[in-house]
Amino acid sequence: MSVVTRFAPSPTGFLHIGGARTALFNYLFARHHGGTYLIRIEDTDRARSTDEAIAAIHDGLNWLDLAGDKDPVYQFSRIERHVEVAHALLEKGLAYRCYLSADELSEMRLQARTLGHPIRSPWRDKTAAEAPDAPYVVRLKMPIDGATTIPDVVQGDVTVQHLQLDDLVMLRSDGTPTYMLAVVVDDHDMGITHIIRGDDHLNNAFRQLKIIEAMGWQQPQYAHIPLIHGADGAKLSKRHGALSVTAYRDMGFLPEAVNNYLLRLGWSHGDDEMITREQAITWFDLDSVGKSPARFDTTKLTALNSQYLANMADADLIKLVSEDPLSDDIEKRLRLLIPALKERAQLVTDLPKMAHFALISTPPAIDADARPLLDSDMLARLHKLAEDYPVGLEDTDAVKAWFSDWLTQHEIKMRDIGPGLRVALTGTRQAPDIALLLATLGQEQVVLRLNNVCNNSV
Numbered sequence: 515m516s517v518v519t520r521f522a523p524s525p526t527g528f529l530h531i532g533g534a535r536t537a538l539f540n541y542l543f544a545r546h547h548g549g550t551y552l553i554r555i556e557d558t559d560r561a562r563s564t565d566e567a568i569a570a571i572h573d574g575l576n577w578l579d580l581a582g583d584k585d586p587v588y589q590f591s592r593i594e595r596h597v598e599v600a601h602a603l604l605e606k607g608l609a610y611r612c613y614l615s616a617d618e619l620s621e622m623r624l625q626a627r628t629l630g631h632p633i634r635s636p637w638r639d640k641t642a643a644e645a646p647d648a649p650y651v652v653r654l655k656m657p658i659d660g661a662t663t664i665p666d667v668v669q670g671d672v673t674v675q676h677l678q679l680d681d682l683v684m685l686r687s688d689g690t691p692t693y694m695l696a697v698v699v700d701d702h703d704m705g706i707t708h709i710i711r712g713d714d715h716l717n718n719a720f721r722q723l724k725i726i727e728a729m730g731w732q733q734p735q736y737a738h739i740p741l742i743h744g745a746d747g748a749k750l751s752k753r754h755g756a757l758s759v760t761a762y763r764d765m766g767f768l769p770e771a772v773n774n775y776l777l778r779l780g781w782s783h784g785d786d787e788m789i790t791r792e793q794a795i796t797w798f799d800l801d802s803v804g805k806s807p808a809r810f811d812t813t814k815l816t817a818l819n820s821q822y823l824a825n826m827a828d829a830d831l832i833k834l835v836s837e838d839p840l841s842d843d844i845e846k847r848l849r850l851l852i853p854a855l856k857e858r859a860q861l862v863t864d865l866p867k868m869a870h871f872a873l874i875s876t877p878p879a880i881d882a883d884a885r886p887l888l889d890s891d892m893l894a895r896l897h898k899l900a901e902d903y904p905v906g907l908e909d910t911d912a913v914k915a916w917f918s919d920w921l922t923q924h925e926i927k928m929r930d931i932g933p934g935l936r937v938a939l940t941g942t943r944q945a946p947d948i949a950l951l952l953a954t955l956g957q958e959q960v961v962l963r964l965n966n967v968c969n970n971s972v
Contacts, residue, residue, distance in 0.1 A: 517549025518705045521580075522589075522697070524556045525567035528758035529574035531810060532712065532742050532750065535776040537580045539739060540710050542777070542798035544583075552704060553582035556589045558696055563590075574759035578769050579791075587704060589696050596691035599699050599729065600652050600684045608728040609684060611650040612637045632656075632680030652685035654725060662720055667737040667800045669713065674720045682721045694718065698725045706734055710800070713738040737800050742779055745811040762815075766861030771819040779808035788821060820860040828852045835865045836873060847872040850910070850954045854946045871940035872954055877966035878941030887943070892934035893968050895926060899935070900964035905957045914949035938967045 521537040523529060529537075544551035553575065557563040575581050603609035612635045614622065619633075626633050635653060656679045663673040684695040691699075697718075701709065709719075716738045726733055742750045762772055774789055781804070783789065783797045823831065832840075832848045840848070848869060855868050871878050880888070888896075902920060907913045921928060928948070936945040939960065945951055952960055 517547040518707045519544045520552040520554050520706050522554040522556050523571050526562040528570045534759045538776050541580050542794055545795040546798050550583050553586040558589050596696045596699050609652055609654050612653045613648050613650045649687040651683045651687050653681040656681050668803050669738050698722045702731050708735045710737045712741050740807045742810050743807045745809050766863030767819050768822050771822040775815045775818050780804050816860050823859050824856050834862050835869050847954045877963045880941050884937040884943045887934045887937050895931045896964050897968045900961050910949050910953040913953040939963050
């Protein structure tokens with residue numbers, strides 16, 4: 515049997531971390547088994563589904579390189595097929611028309627909660643001759659005796675007594691299909707062999723399975739994965755970092771790091787932490803997915819992201835520093851600077867901030883908290899350095915040797931000029947090694963920036 519999986523988000527909001535992990539697991543399982551991975555947009559809730567959310571879902575999946583192997587299926591476009599299946603079950607006598615009014619249904623629900631049993635409509639056993647000329651819903655006839663056991667790949671064998679299952683509604687009173695029906699029909703028609711989704715859908719599986727059995731269709735293999743919690747063990751929320759996937763892109767996370775982190779939320783391969791896409795495809799299977807909720811920790815994600823940045827090729831990192839075309843001079847500066855930045859950067863967004871001084875050819879603005887470092891004594895030392903700084907120092911080692919000799923000659927300690935020199939060259943207190951700074955900017959820029967602070971007596 516060729517494996518076919520699907521990720522089926524509802525476009526009532528953006529693609530969040532939990533959904534992204536579900537998509538990743540479906541993708542990896544299909545790839546591991548040489549199968550097919552599909553996307554279905556469950557947009558039957560027309561009141562809440564939006565084009566903006568659909569676009570955001572595709573945007574997030576594309577960024578994570580988790581787009582489907584075929585064009586996405588849009589559930590709303592298949593309504594006629596869903597209705598057809600409901601009518602087929604009516605004809606088989608496995609479903610019925612329920613004429614309960616809203617008030618009658620509310621009363622029945624109250625009684626059901628009080629007695630601890632599911633709703634059983636009195637219309638279940640009535641004949642067509644008894645039917646009134648009134649709106650109705652179509653319900654599935656659930657079995658009453660016995661139990662159903664689902665062999666779940668992650669959860670193990672899970673059993674539910676049939677007395678616990680209500681006669682689910684398949685068609686609403688306006689004739690539109692419910693989610694419970696549409697999901698089953700679409701999974702069957704799309705040839706889905708393995709349904710990998712959050713364990714909050716486990717109860718739905720028992721109801722959906724009864725539609726599958728009533729139609730005589732092949733039962734898929736279920737794998738209900740535990741939900742993601744926050745670092746404190748509570749249900750994941752915005753305060754834990756439950757943001758849209760594209761928000762993490764905007765904050766400066768790499769898609770490779772996000773995928774790697776999501777993979778490790780509930781799945782493991784020994785002590786391996788950094789796992790490539792190729793390794794994940796080779797190693798991933800559902801038998802290594804744990805039963806306990808995984809804990810999302812933004813701090814750990816950030817640390818992993820910093821490792822990915824540190825391992826990137828310098829040329830690729832330079833492309834992340836600026837989206838604008840770079841002059842030869844600026845690119846030369848960045849080639850010198852980027853090895854130091856990659857060791858300090860945690861997010862992609864750190865790079866343009868840390869490299870800003872190298873991207874400009876005019877003296878930088880001075881941060882307010884750095885101005886006190888440029889007192890008269892400091893300015894005098896910087897002025898002397900500007901006068902003496904030679905042309906022709908091409909690399910960091912040459913700069914370091916010359917600067918060390920200059921400090922000795924003028925009996926100046928590094929602590930007496932270093933902080934102010936950093937401010938003059940970058941505008942901030944925090945900057946790379948002094949020798950690297952000088953080598954990166956070159957003699958013309960060094961002298962220009964030193965003279966700027968001295969002449970303006972900042």
